[in-house]
Amino acid sequence: MPARQQTEAAIGVDVGGTRIRAGRIDASGRILDRIIEPVVSNQEGFVSQILRMISTVQRPGDRRVGVGLPGRVRARSNEIISAGYLDIAGIDLATGIERQTGLSARLDNDAMMALLAEVHVADADDGDLALMVTVGTGIGGAIALAGKPWHGGDFAGQFGHIVVSETGPICNCGRTGCVETFSSGTALARLIKEAGFPEDTRAETLFCMAEQEDSTARAVLQTWAGPMQRALQTLVAVVDPDRIVIGGGLGAEMCRALHVLPENGSWFSTPIRPAKLGDDAGVIGAGLHALQEENV
Template identity: 30%
Template sequence: MRYRIGADIGGTSVKLGVVDEEFHIVEQQKLPTGGQCTSQGIIAEIITACKQLMERYSVEAVGIGSAGLVNAQTGYVLHAGNLPFVEEPVADKVSKGLGIPAYLDNDANCALIGEHAAGACKDAMDALILTIGTGIGGAILIGGKIYRGHNYKAAEFGHFIIDRRGEACSCGLRGCFEQYASATALIAMTKERAAAFPESLLAKRAAGQGIDGSTAFAAAKEGCPVAEEVLGEYGLILADGINSLVKLFQPEVIVLSGGVAVQGEDLLCHIRPNLIRDAVVRTTTLSGSGGLIGAALLGTDYGR
């Protein structure tokens, strides 16, 4: 059996795993990065972890998914929000350190490659993904190939504008989709509604366990009408964005991944009533590992 290693570099940790020819993760580990880490430190940790795995597995190549602006052709991370990479030749350094080919791409592209190979859009030729977390990332598959744009900035689906007088966004524009549809936005809506209805189950759950992206889902399951209302509104906003993307691209399927998407049907049931006819939406079937599997497939036909 031949294996590939996939690494998914996030803000707080690197998820790294060995993937077999049937797209199963056979071994996985988490390397903490933390705010204080340097780019050299992160790259060195990846190399060390890979070397240990290569003692036990016949590894053909390593693929790395990183947040931020990534040139998949040269293997450089150009810059990456809360990661310490600036014009960093990550793929080259990892390849030289290990003596096998290494590939690099944007984390959302990797997530879509993973879903295309083994997940929610398996066998689809035209598909989109929205990765819903602190912000919203996106990627697009056209005719079976990832479309990256001439400058690798394509598919920033978190940043199309839905309200030009709306909330200021970190990208410098106002009213971007992610300001209303990210997990951060859901948490803000949950907080606001819990404060407005202090007697609600939602407020009581929030007071007891704090608020995160799952609070409204948990309260709704217990029958809280205020939580239902929050999710109804959130589903409507997500559907607005999804409908616009369907009008633009007519994908066979739009995949939702990220923390909120693990809610599966509990999320989809709030989106579906507001979708236009051609929209097909599914949540990830790879439970948070799509990015790692997709990274491992960089350099294969799936990753092109």
């Protein structure tokens, strides 16, 4: 048997905010088979759900599974440090998966999985340095070097905690001025409310109003995206990446808002693009990540 088989597949699992996706992914990033279920958020239910979903898509000969989780994962040791709304911090999920399914499991942050899929599949060009910034309830991120995860010490890519102001709301990290407190989905909801718009106003509505010269809607979008622009310019100033993919539930909206900001006179060119693979990015990247295991 050759050491590497380009035709083989691995299982990818993406644990999202409301759903788990599990699929078989080939080396080109094609989804061969998949299932999607609402997440069972209590610990025991979650573990049995993920084991069952992996077993459902597993085929004879499969050897590996990649799992993307929200929160902080120490990827080199498969440790779950925190997992957002899921009560699974500290559990040894990888060993549980290996015992139950016989598959070698690799855990990582969900943004990392999405970034791997975006560079391998959407761009078909690993390039040198690619960054992902996710805009959802919070702001997350990931870094890939030549198509492989780059974690720094352990947790590189916490872009939500780039400080862009001396003042502002207290961040979850305990500091003041983090971009997450200004440019996340949570922050947009706050800005919408403070501007006097109905609480269920969507970003799309703000864009329509701004195009019709509604100055309040335009101000909300600019106040939301301006701090993100400063954070992205800081990233470019430090590492000058090939590309910055803006993903997450509000990634497309943030990209659009960034493009309508007034010029700020900076010499920085920020090579941003919206994520292209949508909800499939995480499960594809998790499968690709598992397939990369042979090379490390």
